[in-house]
Amino acid sequence: MCRKIEFKTIQPYLVLNTDSFSQFIIMGKGISHFYEYNTHKPVCPNVFVPSGCIEMVFLYSNDRMRVEVRGTTTKYKDIPVDKNTTFFVVRFLPGCFPAFLNCSAQDLTEKVVDIADVFRADCNVFQQMESAENMNDRIKVFMKQYLSLYDDQGNNILNSIKKKIYCTHGNIKIKELEEYTGYTTRYLNKITHQYIGIGTKEFCAIVKFQNLLDGMNYNRLNLCDLAVDYGYFDQSHFIREFRKRAGMAPKDYRDLLKANLYSKKVVDIHKHKFEKMY
Secondary structure, three states, X not given: OOOOOOXXXXXXXXXXXXXXXXXXXXXXXXXXXXXXXXXXXXXXXXXXXXXXXXXXXXXXXXXXXXXXXXXXXOOOEEOOOOXXXXXXXXXXXXXXXXXXXXXXXXHHOOOEEEHHHOEOOOOOOOOOOOOOOOHHHHHHHHHHHHHHHOXXXXXXXXXXXHHHHHHOOOOOOHHHHHHHHOOOHXXXXXXXXXXXXXXXXXXXXXXXXXXXXXXXXXXXXXXXXXXXXXXXXXXXXXXXXXXXXHOOOHHHHHXXXXXXOHHHHEEEOOHXXXXXXX
């Protein structure tokens, strides 16, 4: 029986490189969560790891705001960091694409682009975002504009694919997805490329990796046992795959977590503050 139909993603290096990382988890209306952090003194490379999600990033610095869109990535990506900058980020759920962009998910894969290059000319979503003074205000302003354009019509095939992948924590063969959905691998890839920006097998691998990251952040099992628990049965493959996605070896990553108190840096904003918005 499937118990897990949600998929919450993390960006651990962004947490480690700040004194306080605030997040507000939604897991609905096409949005995974909002998060905000400030740049101070980095303790590790400022790296963005694969999550299967598209993000909209608002950068506040020197009384000015600029906006970027981060597409889906398949391996870790270094992010240039400006000092004394506040980052307010909207992470969309995998396969969910904001209506105010005039491109596709596949157009953004492996890219970070300026909002001006992909923004629909007839939308005026962010006019008030620049003057919003704190995270709470930014969430309220964004949600008001976002929900006025939000279309709840998802792709049934994509939803079925995602549900099965989430249930198995990414540990599923494409042949099994074929049998489960009744569609060929070629068609499944067409759907995931269209809505997520990557192929089905790659998306499974990212879901598996993200579940592993979450386990490493909060689980004290030794790395070998942890790897097996999350479906990595070959040690060399585990290390190679982890380096590809995270940019360092699993042991180095865990040492980094221990040295910088990952879990104590994350501040959750209570959902009841924003219930009236949706």
